[in-house]
Amino acid sequence: MSSESSGSSGAPSGADQGSAAAVELRGITKRFPGVVANRDIDIRVDRGTVHALVGENGAGKSTLMKILYGMQRPDEGTISIDGEYAALHSPADAIVRGIGMVHQHFMLADNLTVLENTVLGAEKLYGIGARARKRIKELSDAYQLGIRPDVLVEDLGVADRQRVEILKALYRGARILILDEPTAVLVPQEVEALFANLRELKAEGLTVLFISHKLGEVLSVADAITVIRRGTTVASVRPEETTPKQLAELMVGSELPSAETRESTVTDEPMLRVEDLHLSATDPDGGRRTVLDGISFTIHKGEVLGVAGVEGNGQAELVEAVMGMSDPDGGSITLDGEDISHVSTRARRESGIGYIPEDRHRHGLLLEAPLWENRILGHVTEKPNAKGPALGIPGAPQLLALKEARADAERIVAEYDVRTPGIEVTAASLSGGNQQKFIVGREMSHEPKLLIAAHPTRGVDVGAQAQIWDQIRTARREGLAVLLISADLDELIGLSDTLRVMYRGRLVADADPATVTPQELGSAMTGAASGHLEHREDDGAQPQGADATQGADEPQDAEQPQDADRSQNVGSVESADSTDSNDSERGGDK
Numbered sequence: 001m002s003s004e005s006s007g008s009s010g011a012p013s014g015a016d017q018g019s020a021a022a023v024e025l026r027g028i029t030k031r032f033p034g035v036v037a038n039r040d041i042d043i044r045v046d047r048g049t050v051h052a053l054v055g056e057n058g059a060g061k062s063t064l065m066k067i068l069y070g071m072q073r074p075d076e077g078t079i080s081i082d083g084e085y086a087a088l089h090s091p092a093d094a095i096v097r098g099i100g101m102v103h104q105h106f107m108l109a110d111n112l113t114v115l116e117n118t119v120l121g122a123e124k125l126y127g128i129g130a131r132a133r134k135r136i137k138e139l140s141d142a143y144q145l146g147i148r149p150d151v152l153v154e155d156l157g158v159a160d161r162q163r164v165e166i167l168k169a170l171y172r173g174a175r176i177l178i179l180d181e182p183t184a185v186l187v188p189q190e191v192e193a194l195f196a197n198l199r200e201l202k203a204e205g206l207t208v209l210f211i212s213h214k215l216g217e218v219l220s221v222a223d224a225i226t227v228i229r230r231g232t233t234v235a236s237v238r239p240e241e242t243t244p245k246q247l248a249e250l251m252v253g254s255e256l257p258s259a260e261t262r263e264s265t266v267t268d269e270p271m272l273r274v275e276d277l278h279l280s281a282t283d284p285d286g287g288r289r290t291v292l293d294g295i296s297f298t299i300h301k302g303e304v305l306g307v308a309g310v311e312g313n314g315q316a317e318l319v320e321a322v323m324g325m326s327d328p329d330g331g332s333i334t335l336d337g338e339d340i341s342h343v344s345t346r347a348r349r350e351s352g353i354g355y356i357p358e359d360r361h362r363h364g365l366l367l368e369a370p371l372w373e374n375r376i377l378g379h380v381t382e383k384p385n386a387k388g389p390a391l392g393i394p395g396a397p398q399l400l401a402l403k404e405a406r407a408d409a410e411r412i413v414a415e416y417d418v419r420t421p422g423i424e425v426t427a428a429s430l431s432g433g434n435q436q437k438f439i440v441g442r443e444m445s446h447e448p449k450l451l452i453a454a455h456p457t458r459g460v461d462v463g464a465q466a467q468i469w470d471q472i473r474t475a476r477r478e479g480l481a482v483l484l485i486s487a488d489l490d491e492l493i494g495l496s497d498t499l500r501v502m503y504r505g506r507l508v509a510d511a512d513p514a515t516v517t518p519q520e521l522g523s524a525m526t527g528a529a530s531g532h533l534e535h536r537e538d539d540g541a542q543p544q545g546a547d548a549t550q551g552a553d554e555p556q557d558a559e560q561p562q563d564a565d566r567s568q569n570v571g572s573v574e575s576a577d578s579t580d581s582n583d584s585e586r587g588g589d590k
Ligand SMILES: Nc1ncnc2c1ncn2[C@@H]1O[C@H](COP(=O)(O)OP(=O)(O)OP(=O)(O)O)[C@@H](O)[C@H]1O
Pocket: 032, 033, 035, 036, 037, 055, 056, 057, 058, 059, 060, 061, 062, 063, 064, 419, 420, 428, 429, 430, 431, 432, 433, 434, 459, 461
């Protein structure tokens, strides 16, 4: 594997020009209790192409890719790689066959360098020293990955981490790369950079298979598209012959949704008021770094406040602070006139905050518990899950109302179209998008006053996305206030009444959702100046927090102020001469 992967360009050769497909899946069937995840699937993927897999939540895409990567065994069917039958019993078998996979949740060790992460477990290939370093450089140059081997992974933004994952796979000799929803966490500029990388890879004869719910992107980068519905392939289409609308109809039989919110329902009654919130975190070396640096905003009843930002600039920490999951150094949080700065997460929920967390596995679900128990999670003292006080004695603890909780779990499954064999199965056995739909259903069921929604439609298909957007809009009309964090800029622009940009732990700019484009917002998020954005005077000109080692783009501190002719209605995200008082600080890195 290693010998065949050192071509003169440093790229794996992939040069076999035979007519065999890079991947041929024939008659793949995979059953789980109560579900046929894949049913007699045939797919042929030509060498040197980018092949997209699309389909609604629970259609069977991830299962199929896990089978190809040796993580799961099919009950029936065969896999051929480059025309040869391949028995893939484990990822190790797949790697030997030149298959690599980049999962949605990156699997890198934060406290190790890029080089260490790359060689870990693959020491036999090029050792751990000079040869390994040379190989990393060759691959990085050949595919223009821009890898810096000695940087700690924790200092990298998401787009860079993704490139490290791709490099890791290439280093192990991958010629077939599987990417699971690779663009879900990227801003538009980063998506473009990733697609440029994918084009480089295929130009060198590599084959890319990727799963995505973003149909516009699929059409822009894929050479071929396979649509899976309810476990089986329903169409193979060429992008040049297809529109996003047709693709959506093939997938779910529904129209492409629009996030656009036209009529305003914003009132002048404040629901959430956050004032001068400061939060710092301890670095592994014991130093302190600023994560939230004087955050202030108000969300009114009937208002959706969207916060745009490249992952790692403090949005996640802002959400956790509002939910009472961290202990801010200063500032206050007021909900509907009540100071909740020092009350517990449970008390915050009980006073009417719904919470759709960013990491559904860590904060949204008990993965090994049945779905009906997950109905109770986070709402243990609320109806319909609780009844009491026990035995009618005042002050006695409440009892869990198990029957009612089960019935309500059934209702959520039906209303939110959660595809599951039942409420007794574990949350872990649901597909990612169906887990998300269940969480959204649970949180909306309690008619919150304030919804904290972090990436509410991440991983859900276009049909379910439309439904979730509708739910949020309907509740907003009835006075719901929403703090919305999303990497999906169309969603952010479409749903928000007010839009703020977060950068290095500060709210640095405002954007008008009616006029701003995803590209402009994306630029602002990476620290560049952009049109339609208003510099926030009240946040002060000098950022105190954190260098932005986030994202693919380095901070553009050295950039000059914008052209005078653009400056009339345009604000820079940060003043051009801003100098970080502490370059070692980072905004909200994990
Ligand atoms: N380990 C498992 N145990 C039981 N059922 C499973 C397991 N993994 C997947 N399933 C079921 O198989 C079906 C296909 O799931 P899969 O994750 O492949 O869907 P998907 O198309 O990737 O969905 P999404 O777009 O939501 O990620 C679903 O009904 C899911 O609940």
